[in-house]
Amino acid sequence: MHYLVALWDGGGTVPVEIGVVRRLLARGHTATVLADPTLAPDVADTGAEFRSWTRAPHRTSQAPGDDVIKDWECRTPVALLNRLCERIITGPAAAYAADVREALRERRAHAVIASGPVLGALVGAESMGLPTVALCANIYNRPVPGIPPFGSGLGPARGPLGRARDRAMNALAARLWNRNIAPLNAARAELGLEPLREIWEQWDRAALVLVLTSPAFDLPAELPGNVRYVGPVLDDPVWSGPPAVPEGYEPLVVVGLSSTYMRQADVLRRIVAALRRLPVRAVVTTGPAIDPAEIPGTEKVQVVRSAPHAQLFPLADVVITHAGHGTLIKALAAGVPALCLPMGRDQGDNVVRAARHGAVIGLKPSAGPDQIAAAVRRLLEDPSFRRNAEALGGRIRADADSTALLDALEDLPRDDAPHGRLASA
Incomplete structure (x- = not known):
């Protein structure tokens, strides 16, 4: 199978998502990785084809000033949430979708795998009728019963008061996310797709949402039916240098x-x-x-x-x-x-x-x-x-060490439509 993999330079998520690509190629599949230019060396190391974002936001260097999010400027969690939406999750959805559609016209794929926050990439693939996979490269981060809001640093609920706390905070988090839904729905409308009621409903349109951690580590929760825990990817970044351990016997x-x-x-x-x-x-x-x-x-x-x-x-x-x-x-x-x-x-x-x-x-x-x-x-x-x-x-x-990740990706429904359907989409 050939996969289009749409990634953004999210720092610690990069070795994980590049590790997914590496495992696909080791299994005999092929992939085109659509990503920030800063990830070109990482992609080259896997042997996959690299393609840069053009319309969508992207980094061209690792200098702090070139960071798309600049989250250190945000003084409150709400400010960071809005910044993420404006610059990655919903604001540039049409641009991400356009880049994905162009990549698919030039080389057909059987499925599209995307970094979970890059909802526009999922929109572009959905508009062309392809199976999609959203990667959650750390803990599960959508507001759901059983988990305190992502980024809150709160422990699991204890008793009725704790569960009431989580319900209230998750409802507030959902409202805050959904204040930013307009650009996402505008991108969907432009491509003939029906509007969403809430931002993360875009994940519900995916064939799978793969959580790249261990369920033993994450908190138990009530999850949508397309969510799968497939274990962590423990790869180091390609830029890791050789180890340098001081001599001695101390800890x-x-x-x-x-x-x-x-x-x-x-x-x-x-x-x-x-x-x-x-x-x-x-x-x-x-x-x-x-x-x-x-x-x-x-x-x-x-x-x-x-x-x-x-x-x-x-x-x-x-x-x-x-x-x-x-x-x-x-x-x-x-x-x-x-x-x-x-x-x-x-x-x-x-x-x-x-x-x-x-x-x-x-x-x-x-x-x-x-x-x-x-x-x-x-x-x-x-x-x-x-x-x-x-x-x-x-x-x-x-x-x-399990095969859950590759099993899930290889079990996706294959889209074997002729090139013409994608070319005219």
């Missing part, structure tokens, strides 16, 4: 914060200050958004731009992370407890999920070196954190 701490810009340089400096006070070795990765020269290290605390988590985490005694899903799920899959300093997006939600299993400690990102050092010391000295991480990690690895 190893690995630090990995966001791969995109979140004003995290000061947090990294406080983490390094904390680690200097402890009898540990450490590898601190800054990611492409932060110059390692901004974060002075020591002989025992190596600061590098990147290093492969797949090689480092099995050696680690503790991971320190912002709790982005990709980093945290890989730490847990390796059976390593984590200190989490969530800075936004889904990160507080991920801390809640891991903390349910007793595998992490969460601190505010404003925590000082003393607090950070104390939390690392506790993770090293209390063996229950390691035991709990290993128990959860076994379940995560089993889901990651």
Whole structure:
């Protein structure tokens, strides 16, 4: 089968979604990846065909000023929600749809796979009668009964009052999302599709919504019938450099914060200050958004731009992370407890999920070196954190090693219509 895969440069979601492409090609399928130019090297590494967005928003460099969202400018969750809608989810829906339709006219596909937030890509594929798949590259993030609103950082409901809290907050979240529905419905109307009552109904039009995490990690909820948990993709980004582990026998701490810009340089400096006070070795990765020269290290605390988590985490005694899903799920899959300093997006939600299993400690990102050092010391000295991480990690690895992802994609209904139908759509 040939798939059109429509992605956006969402930072931590990229290795996951590129990993989906890599697995399809390894199974003998082919793919065209329609994405930001910044993802061209990642796509080339898979062997898939790359095609850039032209009308739709896209990044041309990893410089913070070229970020489409610039979420660090948003002072409230509502401001961030509106920014996401305006710049990715609904505002440019017509542009995304147009790029998808053009790509399909030039090379027919049996199905279209899209990053879940890029609703316009799903609209374009729907208008051409193709099966569609929405990828949810972290936890399930649509408002549904049983899960507090995405990005709230709230724990699961306890008792009638907790369930009432979730119902009220999810209803409010749905109203906030749906204030931004007009551009999405305008794009649908332009292509002859009926309007939606709410934004995320676009996912209901997909053949599948694939959640790329372990159900053992996420919260149980009442989900639509087309949603499938297919396990996490644990791939490292292609730009990961070689590991650089300081020599010695002290416990190893690995630090990995966001791969995109979140004003995290000061947090990294406080983490390094904390680690200097402890009898540990450490590898601190800054990611492409932060110059390692901004974060002075020591002989025992190596600061590098990147290093492969797949090689480092099995050696680690503790991971320190912002709790982005990709980093945290890989730490847990390796059976390593984590200190989490969530800075936004889904990160507080991920801390809640891991903390349910007793595998992490969460601190505010404003925590000082003393607090950070104390939390690392506790993770090293209390063996229950390691035991709990290993128990959860076994379940995560089993889901990651399963064939559920490829089975779901290969079981899609095939669209074997002649080229002419797509060419004239």
